[in-house]
Amino acid sequence: MVERVSWVPDGVNVELPVSARIYDYLLGGAHNFQVDRDTAEQLIQVLPVRDMARLNRSYLRRVVLHMVESGIRQFLDLGxxxxxxxxxxxxxxxxxxSCRVVYVDFEPVAVTHAQMMLQDNENAIAIQADLRNPEAILRAAETRRLLDFSKPVGLLIVGVLQFIPDEDKPWDIVARYREELAPGSYLALSHFTADSMPKAMAEGAEIFKNTAEPITPRTREQVLAMAEGLELVEPGLVFTPEWRPEEGEILGDDPTRANLYAIVGRKP
Known part of the structure; x- marks a missing residue:
């Protein structure tokens, strides 16, 4: 029987796996469907995706805290x-x-749940849009209400660019967002790579072909190019658990198993 509950907007295809809901399941969330869980379990057989998701989430937390400590009080979170x-x-x-946050995703379940969650939060909002359309996002009334682009912004593109194929020119897309940022702004991104586990990532990519968003893992050099023109924050481009781990955090014997590169840059 097809699942459809109160938090599912009309028109959502609950029989097609979606990355946002797969990620939600891997993190222990409840806003996913059987098809998402089945796909996640297939991925678990070929990749350490639970660890990948957890380590990516931890990286996001450390990045946000670093930005706040650096004076950032407004965030644009794409995907x-x-x-x-x-x-x-x-x-x-x-x-x-006082920190203000604009969330952006094109997955209706993600946006609907975020809007419900944030309805009493005057300093955070979620909008449904495709990050491949920077102008629509940057000029949206909701974005302009909360974010002042004449002042530094924390731009977060964490674990999402692998879903943008080469033909959609992800480097140009990121460049357009970078262009909008005031000096002193930060960009943080993480990205799937096959550099450390090429065979396993190829198998994972085959599984993702049966979802709404196939993946394109990228090399170190390709990910580094997304931060062109920015001053890299130490330690530069590393795997997610290696980016400024907090005291007591366990990196494991092989941080490369995270399979996501992480990078933070500051706009001079």
Whole structure:
């Protein structure tokens, strides 16, 4: 029987796996369907995707805290996915309640749930849009209400660019967002790679072909190019658990198993 519950907008194809809901399942969330769970379990057989998801989430938390400590009080989170514990507004507003966050995703379940979650939060909002259309996002009334692009912004593109194929020119897309940022702004991104586990990632990519968003893993050099023109924050381009781990965090014997590159840059 096809699942359809109150938080599912009309028109959503609940029989097609979607990355946001797969990620939600891997993080222990409840806003996913059997088809998403089945796909996640297939991925688990070929890749350490639970660890990949957890380590990516931890990286996001550290990045947000670093940005707040660096004076950032407004965030644009592209491809934000389904809100789960430890999302950007929770981390940022716990550090400083004045922080403002605009979430952007094109997956209706993610946006609907985020809007429900944020309805009493004046400093955070979720909009449904495709990050491949920067102008629509940057000029949206909701974005302009919360974010002042004449001042530094924390731009987050975490674990999403692998879903943008080469023909859609992801480097140009990221460049357009970078162009909008005021000096002192930060860009943080993470991205799937096959550099460390090429065979396993190829098998994972085959599974993703049966979802709404096939993946394009990219090399170190390709990911580094997405931060062109920015001053890289130490330690530069590394795997997610290696980006400024907090004391007591366990990296494991092989951080490359994270299979996501992480990078943070500051606009001079």
């Amino acid at each position: 934000s996915g389904i809100p789960t514990v430890g999302n950007v507004h929770e981390v940022a507003q716990e550090a400083d309640p």
